[in-house]
Amino acid sequence: MTSPAPRAPERARGDLFSPQCPTRRLLDRIGTKWTSMAVKVLAEAFPGEVRFAELQRRMAGISQKMLSVTLQGLTRDGLVSRRVEPTVPPRVHYRLTELGLSLEAPLAMIRNWAEEHMAEIDRANELNGEHPAND
Template identity: 45%
Template sequence: MEVLDQVSGKWSIGILVAAAHGPVRFTELERTVNGISRRMLTLTLRRLERDGLLVRKVYPTVPPKVEYTATSAARELFGPLTALTEWAERHRTTIAQARHVYDLENAEKGSAAG
């Protein structure tokens, strides 16, 4: 299940979906993946590269140009990841409401126990 944890991580999904469309640069990923810090983007890219899901290519220019490309294994994930993100978007409100109701009910239980 370690592999599933890696590819389903908060930042990994956005990066893999963005890279599935072709080579993508660091700054493009920074703009595309909302809320990710430069440090977290760097760490996640390294992990995905280590896992064989991204290929990093450095061009000998000044400043260096770096592109990330999804491997065939990562491109195979594109459909399921897209379906998962679409499902999450469709059910975001329902889940938020369920959490709110749960928190209210359990807050009452917690205060009654004290």
């Protein structure tokens, strides 16, 4: 009789309220408009890939640098995979990983909430003397 293989140690769940918790860093990354847009575009193509230029075209207003920074962070976190074709110039393709795809549903809920309540938020800003920024 063989003994069962040792189990991998479970990682502790994060604590958002702890200043040292890496959950804060992750929320900073996934809580941006650019991440939400990139995940949506890549989810629509899943399991296929999207080229960098197509992502930039679909994400109106994003600079090449900001898209690059966003994709680097998502790739580093294992949410997006990157494939480079060795052509001149190189063709770079991105796709969501399974982990990245699991982020689409929560982000879609937040996007939907924002789209549904934006007029109310704008009215509240106006009542409080704020002028909504168009960024």
